[in-house]
Amino acid sequence: MKTKVVAALAATMAVGATCAFAANPFVDVPSDSWAYKSVVELADAGIIQGVDGQYFQGNRNITRYEAAEMVAKAMAHMDKASVEQRALINKLADEYADELNNLGVRVSALENRVGNVxxxxxxxxxxxxxxxxxxxxxxxxxxxxxxxxxxxxxxxxxxxxxxxxxxxxxxxxxxxxxxxxxxxxxxxxxxxxxxxxxxxxxxxxxxxxxxxxxxxxxxxxxxxxxxxxxxxxxxxxxxxxxxxxxxxxxxxxxxxxxxxxxxxxxxxxxxxxxxxxxxxxxxxxxxxxxxxxxxxxxxxxxxxxxxxxxxxxxxxxxxxxxxxxxxxxxxxxxxxxxxxxxxxxxxxxxxxxxxxxxxxxxxxxxxxxxxxxxxxxxxxxxxxxxxxxxxxxxxxxxxxxxxxxxxxxxxxxxxxxxxxxxxxxxxxxxxxxxxxxxxxxxxxxxxxxxxxx
Missing domain, CATH: 2.40.160.10 (Porin)
Structure with missing residues (x-):
């Protein structure tokens, strides 16, 4: 899965990021990039960390494990999400259930997450x-x-x-x-x-x-x-x-x-x-x-x-x-x-x-x-x-x-x-x-x- 695809999905999940003046932590994301605002908000919310803390590497394929990490962090902000955002988080959580279990987000926690239908x-x-x-x-x-x-x-x-x-x-x-x-x-x-x-x-x-x-x-x-x-x-x-x-x-x-x-x-x-x-x-x-x-x-x-x-x-x-x-x-x-x-x-x-x-x-x-x-x-x-x-x-x-x-x-x-x-x-x-x-x-x-x- 491309990082930019995950970023596009995760942009709707950056429910903890509200600061419009957060600093850009990645040297390879220019301010005129189409993904700049979403990347900065996601990084500020702690949902993405990039590579070595400096590079976003937007064209790199990421693993399912890395995608699951993003979903797990989005789940931590579930209480601030809208109905539409919760539905997307739940869908991604179901997709990456096995990886989330390995991360310590147990199945019982997934079943009991707020907004889950x-x-x-x-x-x-x-x-x-x-x-x-x-x-x-x-x-x-x-x-x-x-x-x-x-x-x-x-x-x-x-x-x-x-x-x-x-x-x-x-x-x-x-x-x-x-x-x-x-x-x-x-x-x-x-x-x-x-x-x-x-x-x-x-x-x-x-x-x-x-x-x-x-x-x-x-x-x-x-x-x-x-x-x-x-x-x-x-x-x-x-x-x-x-x-x-x-x-x-x-x-x-x-x-x-x-x-x-x-x-x-x-x-x-x-x-x-x-x-x-x-x-x-x-x-x-x-x-x-x-x-x-x-x-x-x-x-x-x-x-x-x-x-x-x-x-x-x-x-x-x-x-x-x-x-x-x-x-x-x-x-x-x-x-x-x-x-x-x-x-x-x-x-x-x-x-x-x-x-x-x-x-x-x-x-x-x-x-x-x-x-x-x-x-x-x-x-x-x-x-x-x-x-x-x-x-x-x-x-x-x-x-x-x-x-x-x-x-x-x-x-x-x-x-x-x-x-x-x-x-x-x-x-x-x-x-x-x-x-x-x-x-x-x-x-x-x-x-x-x-x-x-």
Missing amino acids: KLTGDARIRYRYQSEGDKFKDANGNEKVVNNKRTNDNSWDYRVRIRANAQVNDRTKVTYGITTGVRSFADNGPASSENNVTTDLANVDYNFGGNNWDLLVGRYEYDMGNGHGYGFLYGDTFDGAQLQYHNDKFAATAGYGKFKESLMAGDKDYDGVKTGYGELDGFFGGGRVAGSAVGVYYNDYTVAGGSHRTAKDEFSFDDSWGAYASVNFGKWNALANYEKYNSTDSKDNDPEVWVGRLTYGAANFATPKSWDAWVEYLNADDGFADDDGTFMGSTYSWRDDSLLNNVKSWGVGVDYTFAKNAQFQVMQSFATSAKKGDADPGEETRAQFVFVF
């Missing part, structure tokens, strides 16, 4: 098939099947999500996201407003107290289990506020808000479910993100302005609690998760769920040819679905509705990163049986391509 997202193409379950007769004598068997017409679907992450300052981040939702390839077009692109993320995240405290307000993704458990009942869009204290050993979380997806969002005859929740987590052997973890969590539910409903086709839980343990040992991870839901009408209707999963390896989107394999067991009481068999929540689980309620079932799966940011995932249930009644649901096969960007 980063677009990310993912796309999923999915195939699902469920064999026909056992037949039974309902109360009116009509013959039914415990699950809606998927045909070739509705087995294939897709979803695309885009996220914009804006770093406002060193403590505040704004996130906005949109999603297509799950769209069947059999659809010729949007059949209803539910098939339109919707906002699934819109929140402000504020860190304070030495970055140990975190306040999240707006529309975010709420996971019962805080990302470490199985995510049985819910892991989706949620409108609320959450306060968390955390360090490498411990986290305490409290929040309140309203579920925005599934029957819990009010798809039946009520206005939707709200919850106040709390969670305590402990971390060991690797910290809060990559280490082992144990935790307990509690939810207190209210429906339609504070009341609880008891009808079968409506949400009828008063509260729930759960506990999990996720333990790493070598390349293995063992997860155990238990949840109990207390109904409003009778203790006899308090369903429980047990989940266990054993995983070997780790399929990392950033690491081609990385993979993992897992086996899981799920035991869920009757009570998590309405009379039509529709699951109440919007779960993290890969299973269809009929394999999440009144069921004991095993599952296996493999995840393989076949290229950077591209992964193939396959899952299969087996030995599935109903806990009550004689009708067993059919087995589910699921395969999907997931791309992140």
